[in-house]
Amino acid sequence: MAEVALLTAKHAAYVKRVSEDSESYEYAVSEHLRMSGVYWGLSAMYLLGALDAMDADMIARFVVSCQHECGGFGGNVDHDPHLLYTLSAVQVMLLLGRLEQIDAQRAVAYIAALQRDDGSFAGDEWGEVDSRFSYCALNALSLLGRLDAVDVGRAANFVASCQNFDGGYGATPGGESHAGQIFCCVGALTIASAAHRIDRDLLCSWLCERQLPSGGLNGRPEKLADVCYSWWVLSSLSALDRLSWIDGSALMGFIFRCQDAEGGGIADKPEDVPDVFHTFFGVAGCSLLGYDGLKRIDPVHAMPVEVMERLPHAAPWGH
Ligand code: FPP
Ligand code: ZN
Numbered sequence: 001m002a003e004v005a006l007l008t009a010k011h012a013a014y015v016k017r018v019s020e021d022s023e024s025y026e027y028a029v030s031e032h033l034r035m036s037g038v039y040w041g042l043s044a045m046y047l048l049g050a051l052d053a054m055d056a057d058m059i060a061r062f063v064v065s066c067q068h069e070c071g072g073f074g075g076n077v078d079h080d081p082h083l084l085y086t087l088s089a090v091q092v093m094l095l096l097g098r099l100e101q102i103d104a105q106r107a108v109a110y111i112a113a114l115q116r117d118d119g120s121f122a123g124d125e126w127g128e129v130d131s132r133f134s135y136c137a138l139n140a141l142s143l144l145g146r147l148d149a150v151d152v153g154r155a156a157n158f159v160a161s162c163q164n165f166d167g168g169y170g171a172t173p174g175g176e177s178h179a180g181q182i183f184c185c186v187g188a189l190t191i192a193s194a195a196h197r198i199d200r201d202l203l204c205s206w207l208c209e210r211q212l213p214s215g216g217l218n219g220r221p222e223k224l225a226d227v228c229y230s231w232w233v234l235s236s237l238s239a240l241d242r243l244s245w246i247d248g249s250a251l252m253g254f255i256f257r258c259q260d261a262e263g264g265g266i267a268d269k270p271e272d273v274p275d276v277f278h279t280f281f282g283v284a285g286c287s288l289l290g291y292d293g294l295k296r297i298d299p300v301h302a303m304p305v306e307v308m309e310r311l312p313h314a315a316p317w318g319h
Pocket of ligand 1: 084136178179180181184219232302
């Protein structure tokens with residue numbers, strides 16, 4: 001029978017179970033991005049109102065042990081530092097209310113040193129440039145109250161240069177529009193106070209065309225619907241104040257059909273095996289749609305509104 005509600009208690013039990021099971025397949029294949037996995041799991045638990053079920057001491061110890069001398073964080077202990085995991089580490093410590101346990105000023109220095117002359121950011125010392133890294137840098141600095149450490153105007157110029165004729169954004173100038181990159185570029189431009197540079201109606205037309213007859217959203221034309229796009233697409237529409245441009249109840253119906261009614265967790269597609277990544281994005285999508293009983297999430301910083309309200313320097317988006 002098709003599910004008609006979000007199975008919140010089952011999802012909380014699922015996230016707790018898989019985050020403790022170091023023997024599982026999921027645990028093994030996510031070794032290189034453990035830091036982001038911890039962020040997805042913890043964020044899901046926060047939105048579900050079940051953060052207390054997680055072992056905060058153990059998680060904080062893990063995050064601290066992933067910080068390098070240079071200030072950046074690796075995806076796991078002894079893994080090289082990268083902006084992707086530096087943002088996740090900052091988010092995790094804020095979720096736990098333990099930011100003081102990491103060296104935030106060193107993290108700021110690490111991020112600032114990755115900005116290049118054209119305003120873009122390299123992801124790490126090896127130099128790959130991607131609008132995702134602009135978002136990671138600006139979001140982490142915004143959360144730390146240290147946007148002053150980089151050239152925000154140039155950062156916005158680079159992100160704006162990734163805009164395409166269809167209103168969407170790619171990884172680099174000329175790169176194909178992709179909803180994941182659009183989330184990053186909308187977020188980066190919003191944090192940089194440059195959202196006026198977005199072609200709002202054109203972009204939102206492209207975004208709402210991502211909804212398929214199943215109610216689910218895809219990330220690019222001709223692709224299948226996938227629960228994670230309930231976040232990448234919906235957060236962008238929400239940040240641009242156009243959430244009503246898609247059919248929210250049809251999307252929720254799709255997310256409900258991707259739930260594992262027995263073991264909990266949400267999969268990318270109906271009948272697939274659940275994972276923590278899609279569980280977080282499914283729950284976060286329902287939160288953006290105002291599902292009763294879930295904590296609200298800030299579509300720009302990808303953090304609970306409650307946590308954002310506790311920060312003296314970074315108001316939640318729209319407040
Ligand atoms: C799709 O990836 C998603 C993206 C390209 C955006 C990723 C954004 C970040 C890592 C920034 C941090 C995010 C948050 C929420 C704080 P995919 O490889 O699954 O795309 P595909 O569906 O085309 O394979
Ligand atoms: Zn997905």
